[in-house]
Amino acid sequence: MKTHVALGVGTGKMSSALSWPWRLVTDRRDLLFGLLSGLMSFLLFSGCRGAAPPPPTSSSGSLTLVAGQEAYELGLHLEILADPTRMLSIEEVSSQERSQQFLPSRAPVPNYGFTNSVVWVRLRVLNTVPSVTDWQLQLRFPRIQEVALFQPSLDASGARSFIVKQSGSFVPMSQWDVHHRLPTFGLVLPVNSEQSFYLRFASRTMMRLPLMLWSPKALTDRSQSENLGWGLFFGLMLMMFSYNVTFYFLTRERSYLLFSGTVLAYAFYLAALDGWTFELLWPNSPALNRLGVRLSGPLAVLSVLFFAIAFLGTRQHLPRIHRAFRILIPIYAAAALIPLLDTTQLFPRGLHTVLAVPAFLLVLLAGLARWRQGYQPAASFLLAWIIFLCAGIVFAML
Secondary structure, three states: OOOOOEOOEOOOOHHHHOOOOHHHOOOHHHHHHHHHHHHHHHHHHOOOOOOOOOOOOOOOOOEEEOOOOOEEEOHHHEEEEEEOOOOOOHHHHOOHHHHOOOEEOOOOOOEEEEOOOEEEEEEEEEEOOOOOOEEEEEEOOOOOOEEEEEEEEEOOOOOEEEEEEEEOOOOOHHHOOOOOOOOEEEEEOOEOOEEEEEEEEEOOOEEEOOEEEEOHHHHHHHHHHHHHHHHHHHHHHHHHHHHHHHHHHHHOOHHHHHHHHHHHHHHHHHHHHOOHHHHHOOOOOHHHHHHHHHHHHHHHHHHHHHHHHHHHOHHHHOHHHHHHHHHHHHHHHHHHHHHHHOOOOOOOOOHHHHHHHHHHHHHHHHHHHHHHOOOOHHHHHHHHHHHHHHHHHHHHHO
């Protein structure tokens, strides 16, 4: 039974319990999905990535830093060596024999998907800008587990050696060279001197390498822009969460509480993916960070499923689809928990991500079925859900 709350209009004790401004709401379901549509629209248009990156420079092997440019995309200036054995050392990689095995990158953002190989990257830089010798090398993908920078140096005897700097989601932030949610390294580049840097990437997650070189000012400006976007995003999520929790206590309508859980789960999921939880909540606990990243996505998907069941009333109005939900939910939950116990990598990685596809399609089917039954709020549901799916695709491509 719907409860309508308007100025001077109510049913039973609800009209007296809710005073202005709550009585401005004419239908709790229309309000709920107005908020949902707003959330998904914001997700679609907020990559929260800040300003657009600089255009890629043309490939020329080594990178030459010139006056007037303070940010460089490095993808086309990288040389790459894959190590399937995961055993090569920096001495072997930098040897004359291995040097010939590096291949030039052909993509602005090298992407190796899920791979068990270690990826070595060589970057040669010539700085011709006398006013700027301090630079920041940044990997704009926070989910790589192990990132190591090998910076050339000379030991006490004058022989070549390397200074090693560690970063990545498996490394406590107290050991990072620069405290930032993205793996970042400080470089000193003498004027008119070419240097060769080596980076080692190892990860059981997606191997994607969007590398950038920034001047300190450019990185500060970019970080401030991104922080502003993320701050607005999390502020909106907090407002929606608080708003719907308040309405739940006022109306005792379970859909409000479930929608609050959905907002909270997805905000945490995006924060975990982009490194915010690692930086702000547990910077020196990679284990907690891994747990948060692995569980936040499945929890967000499950929260959507439970919300769809409650809002669309699948138990009463769509019994067949409701049975499909009851079968899919425990399967999906098990697939999400298996990676936490599967230390031998027996099961394929990303299994719960694959199972999210039929889950999302089932939600779409349920919304369409309820709309065909004449349930008008289902139209808002379908619109919001389509926007959400588009937002997910756009976010994944950024």
